[in-house]
Amino acid sequence: MKSSTLVAILVLQTVMVMGILSQAAAKDNFPKCCDNCNSWSGYQFCEDVGPRCRRGCANCQVVQMSPVKTFRCGDGRPVYDGHDTPTPCPPPCKKH
Numbered sequence: 747m748k749s750s751t752l753v754a755i756l757v758l759q760t761v762m763v764m765g766i767l768s769q770a771a772a773k774d775n776f777p778k779c780c781d782n783c784n785s786w787s788g789y790q791f792c793e794d795v796g797p798r799c800r801r802g803c804a805n806c807q808v809v810q811m812s813p814v815k816t817f818r819c820g821d822g823r824p825v826y827d828g829h830d831t832p833t834p835c836p837p838p839c840k841k842h
Contacts, residue, residue, distance in 0.1 A: 775802045776823045776836070783835035789822035790835060 777800060780792035795816045799806035805820035827833050 775804070775821055777819075777839075778836055779839035780836045781838050781840050785825050786822075788825055790825055790833065791820065791822040792836070793818060794839070 776790075777792050777794070780794055782793040784791050784793050795809050795818050797814070797816065799817045799819045803819035803821055807818050807820050808815065809818050810816045823833065825833060
């Protein structure tokens with residue numbers, strides 16, 4: 747009984763993660779610029795933090811509650827474009 751419950755939970759978590767990654771993989775929704783671009787597990791993520799998530803963000807996360815509430819979009823895109831060609835990170839947003 748316990749092992750079947752554990753298997754059911756693991757299957758549901760896997761389905762949830764696959765749904766998030768498939769939603770996050772939309773290339774049209776990735777930001778045009780990013781100051782803090784990171785790769786993890788075959789996906790690129792823009793780790794920029796701001797007062798709200800960008801429009802169309804499927805996985806908006808609260809980063810900090812006080813003194814000011816800040817957010818980060820957890821959407822990502824594949825590092826490779828399907829033809830074994832690496833997808834470069836977008837250019838920085840801030841002018842240094």
